Amino acid sequence: MVLRSCWKSRHKNSGGPAPCWIRPGLVAVLCLCVIQIGCGSGAVGETKNVVQKDAEFDVTYNDTVTSENQTIYAFNHTVSRNKTEGVRVSVLSQLSESPILFVVRQKQAVLSFQVPLILRGLYQRKYPYNHVARTLCQPPTRAASETQYFFVDVSTLSTQGTNYQLRVSRVESFTLQTNKKFTFTASPSQPQYFKYVFPDGVDTVIVKVNSDMNFPCSVMSIQDIQCPVYDLDNNVAFIGMYQTMTKKGAITVQRKDFPSNSFYVVVVVKTEDEACGGPLRFYPLRPDELIDAGNRSKVLDVMVSPAINSEVYVMGMLFCLGIFLSFYLLTLLVACLENKRMSKKRELFQNPADMSPAETASLLGKNGDGKTPASPYEYGSFADNGSTLSSEAITDSATSTDNNYGYMERSLDSVGRSRQESLSSVEEDDYDTLDDIDSDKNIVRTKKYLCVSDLARKDKRVLSKKYQIYFWNIATIAVFYALPVIQLVITYQTVVNVTGNQDICYYNFLCAHPLGALSAFNNILSNLGYVLLGLLFLLIVLKRDIVHNRALVRNSLNALECGIPKHFGLFYAMGTALMMEGLLSACYHVCPNYTNFQFDTSFMYMIAGLCMLKLYQKRHPDINASAYTAYACLAMVIFFSVLGVVFGKGNAAFWIVFSVIHILATLLLSIQLYYMGRWRLDSGILRRMVYIVYTDCIRQCSGPMYIDRMVLLVMGNIVNWSLAAYGLIERPNDFASYLLAIAICNLLLYFAFYIIMKLRSGERIQCLALVYILFTAVVWGFALYFFFQGLSTWQKTPAESREHNRDCILLSFFDDHDIWHFLSSIAMFGSFLVLLTMDDDLDTVQRDKIYVF
Template sequence: MVVPPAGALCALLCALCALLPRAAPALAPAPAAFDRLYQGAVSLRREQLYAFNYSCRPGQVDAVRVYVKSDSEDLQYPVLFVVRQQKGVLSWQVPLIFRGLYQRTYNYQEVSRTLCPTEPAPDTGPLEQVIFVDVASMAPSPIKYELLVTRVKNFQLMTDKAFNFTASPSQPQYFLYKFPQDVDSVIIKVVSETIYPCSVVSVQDIVCPVYDLDHNVEFNGVYQSMTKQAAITIQKKDFTGEQFFVVFVIKPEDYACGGSVPSTIQDKGNHTWNLQRTKHLQVTIVPSIPESVYVQAMLFSFLSFLSFYMGALMVACMHYVRARRKMSAERYSPDDGSRTMAASRPITAGTPEGSSYGAIDESSSSGGRQMSSPEHGLRRGSDTDSSVEEESDFDTMPEIESDKNVIRTKMFLYLSDLSRKDRRIVSKKYKIYFWNIITIAVFYALPVVQLVITYQTVVNVTGNQDICYYNFLCAHPLGVLSAFNNVLSNMGHVLLGFLFLLIVLHRDILHRHTMEAKDACTLEYGIPKHFGLFYAMGIALMMEGVLSACYHVCPNYSNFQFDTSFMYMIAGLCMLKLYQARHPDINASAYSAYASFAVVICLAVLGVVFGKNNMWFWAIFSIIHVFASLALSTQIYYMGRFKIDFGIFRRAAMVLYTDCIQQCSRPMYMDRMVLLVAGNLVNWSFAIFGLVYRPRDFASYLLGIFICNLLLYLAFYIIMKLRSSEKLLPIPLFCIVATAIVWGAALYFFFQNLSSWEETPAESREKNRPCALLGFFDDHDIWHFLSAAALFFSFLVLLTLDDDLDTVRRDQIPVF
């Protein structure tokens, strides 16, 4: 074996070492100072490392901000910046790229970022900190850059002190806020004088890294989009450290706030280089309301509506005392037998010309009331029955007394003509309204409650406050609810609806007692008392409060129909009740009425989903609206004797041709014709308005149709009542005046738009305003209070409007 010489062995080892990869020499950091601008160039073979040293003291939070710039527009070889701290690494490139709508890219050559601060523990004393900034690039040729590192002044926001600053998409800002010892909740208010550029305000826990870029700001915390103002309510209990970051991010595009794509410069590579997009902002953090204000607001709500109960109790006591005095007076007054005779004799109806029709006799074997001829009753001016019967006293056409087609087409109709059916059967018919609306309410409300709970859970978990359209300047959270005040203000509908049910129940019980006593005034005088529709109206008012509260848990465009569904039903039930007063036998059944309401609610949902600038939908809806108005008008004009089927319009055209064109005769029922012509003009005007302007809020548009028709019919009813020499007693007159005043005040607050789901969340927040009542309720909450009272007074108007007719015979009460 030949041993190589030592020199050859060394040469071989050196050759092998030369073949092995060499470790790059460690880059020595260059000491750097704050507030000094550094310029240099980097490439594939050259990089630069800077070291910044500073010390932190306990109780003092220091934040460092790094500003970089590069003139290079080459996206293939960007300049890379890596910042290393004690507990984190932050990196980005220049040009900085953001992606917008339709994959459009926006590039920025100036970037400024705030590093996540570290606060030393109180027991460690001053802490020395070192920050390394590494600048590199893979470009084959040198690329110039600029670097400036500064310590942020006023990094911690103070309570009740406004702070102004500027931000841009590539230069976001965030600040620290610590809760004072005596503050449990604060409101972060942010304002800007300019609408655009669109921005995002985020509240994040003290966690590094901070999500302060457009593509990650929604990853953590609570956030809102913003144009001119934003407000976020924060509670101390949600942050274990009792402090948080307020982050401000400017979006590269404005479409999220309702704007268009910004003006840009585009290069040959389809890359967009943004012009200046800076936004000047002012942030102020103020303490929220204390718990005592919550208690005061709840007490105010309960006591306000408790006063209605006290007022109703006082009126009931007054009526009771008056009735007792009347009974005492009748007990000690001489009885001439007139009451007994009035109870025993039938009612004889007469037309203004003196002809007799419409008399009713309780001795009918059919269980109902049967029309009788005048000789069966007492003759006027005589004390005894006539023993002489002449042939002229008998009606030679007996069908006139039984055929409803003959009765309902007479020139002059009286209530006795349209209250011929058995009272018990008619009462059961109207009680179906009550039982059906309870069933509808249960099946409608349960999924609504489940849905809004899901909405609120999503808001609380994701922190996305753009889902719900609150008035954020007056949104007071309680528990899981983000705006408890909007929910609390709906209690008025529930409490007043229940009070109305108690009032109706009281009247119902009194009516039953008088019916059991066979009182003549109850059996043969006044408007027939059927309380089923009144009970249904009370339930509808209570459900309006429940569903409105559900809607305001998270108001947005997809659940607005919850707030209006029972408003349609309330308006419809009120119109049915008005019609029932003078037409008890021919009013719509509960099944057909609720089926019609179901169609209306379906149209409301379709309008919300498809009605936005959809010409076909509005054309179809307008046609349905006009034809429905004509069909209903025909049914009302002919008192239900004009059969509604596919031939109704052909028959209506024949009647119009015969009466109006061929003979030019005067309408047989002039009053009804005036009402129906006015009603059709109103409805056709609504149809034309919707077809031309196509309002975005279809649900409110549809509700306006119902309300206008109800007001028109109520005005017609009161005018005809006064024309017929009927009276308005003090209580209904007071209710009418109170209804007008309260509705006027309520509508004033309703039109104080504090938010709008027809716009983007950021645009909606431009309408937000501070609280207007007790520092807890806003204008919309006042609308809830006043509208509940207005609806209650409106129901009382319908309940008491015809109380003056309780002593008037039904054959003397005109039908209109």
């Protein structure tokens, strides 16, 4: 009816029916009628009084508004192209069920808000604010100077008069200055934002917002210069880059992302603190219940500083390359010195007449009486080169006339197998063909004192193939593991760049230098050491492998029957794992967070497991685990790592199950190591256990037959049971690091046992290996210091993680975690060299005189 009356009045005033060509204007007439209805004119017979006032800045207007009157405040100010002034509208009113609507009309924008302002939090809880202050956006002007007008309309539908206070003022320091700190106060209903213009010659800046207050939680945002500005809790994440913060916040901004060469720094205080790790407020009793927000004002300061330039990037990359390429040069130098020393040694072998008898005896590893020690505990008097030979070996060396290099060789007949036979294909099952092979194994492996020759009886070609599988398996694993990881982190980085959500990735934002699409290039670059040093280790192993194979071709006695059996498959696997650790760590640091942390630790488990297997293989080459069994166990470890990250946080059931599995695995491994694999897990295991306890503990109290192994296993069980109890009681949030700590503790325990037993057996550590050990220990100490600095942590919220952020400390490019990458890669490389060289003193000792432990 109202629309019909509006149309009739328009039709009557027109003097007759509207022609056809006018009828399309029906839409415009209807819109005009709707406007009249909205204003209360003609619809309900009421007339609203509209009063317009010329207003001034920095004047407080106290007034009353009802549904019958509307007030418009007219302001004008001069805008200069070279100077931007902020304008802030502040309104204070009493809390009322009928809000007052404030509409600010500008030349290029309209801003509207109600008082009390209702902001929603988690679970749609509502928080009213009666004091609202908003900054008007200032679009750029083309003229050198112009006068702009804007109007503040005040209206309400309440029939009762509502008092309010209105004040419009200019914002001091609206444009931020480079390297100049500015302090301000913000609240959920009184957000703040400021403008920054890139100065000439500066392409990248870091915006830092700090506060002495943890809470209330706040959000800092970087937005382009446009209207409207999204400066409320419910819309600040719509555009630009943003991140939550408690005490610290930092965002790196590049000029290329802002065509206007300027941007807004927006700071909004959130209505609730859950996003920053704060407590969750009580749930309202009724859905429409308003919750008192209390005082949520926060004092903050903002400062914009220029980021590093391209020269610092170049210096950082050259430094990283220089550090690790120097290891290649150092390795080449050591190889040259070693070759020179070996050349002199060959000359001494070829000219024994130039040596005194004492020097000859010392070089050949003989004691003063000309005898060679026979017991593993009796050959402690090692010569300078750490060699001990039997009289047969010395005789073979002395009678060898066709050896131009001084290597001790013997004929094909003395080797016991023809060259043609050794080249034939052989399988591991070919060895176990006798019916009494199991009893033979029991006799050999259960002796009280074992020598390496007892556990190196299998054909070397079979074992070589067996251990090469380690390398090929880990290479296959690396390919199938790395490809989806790379795809995933590229997706993560794309999401961060598109959405602008800086809470997805846990960077050290105070030292995160972008390059291209990457947000923290320095954290990725510092992983280069793992790749380069892993490759260098593979080259060193390859060189040793070639030298050993050449010695086998010459039928060298040292290569065939002396020293620890040379199997390089595990070393190749270790080098490959080190390279993959660098690649996956770099992938993790593309966007570090709790969902992809296992990328950074998976190959750390691999490295720890391979190192323990290599230590065990040195003295037990015949009974070491196969590649399939080893990688299956490591796969279970990684599987539990993922479960721990997803379900382990505070889940008692998960920790109980894991602790039980951990203890059972420790016991089973202890039995396997103690009996050298000569036990069976079947239905009669309990009966045999009871029988052993009865005969060895009850019937007669006899000590363990293998004292050394028992000491190691008791210590290992104490350590692992303690770690299991710690995990069950404390339930650490970082389950992946807890699992890695278990692996490292076991590795260090076994390595310490190996060194102690090696020295206790009369063996010694050569000078070069000793240097590696001391160097590696020192580097590990410094590396762990930087690791525990904790620049970020995904165990907490992103805002809490940023509280640990720190500035760069090396070349203004690398932070503490980057130095951890440098030092840990060097320390791992040194650890590998220790495993490679620690038994070089046994290269001329017959295997039946090398003790097994």
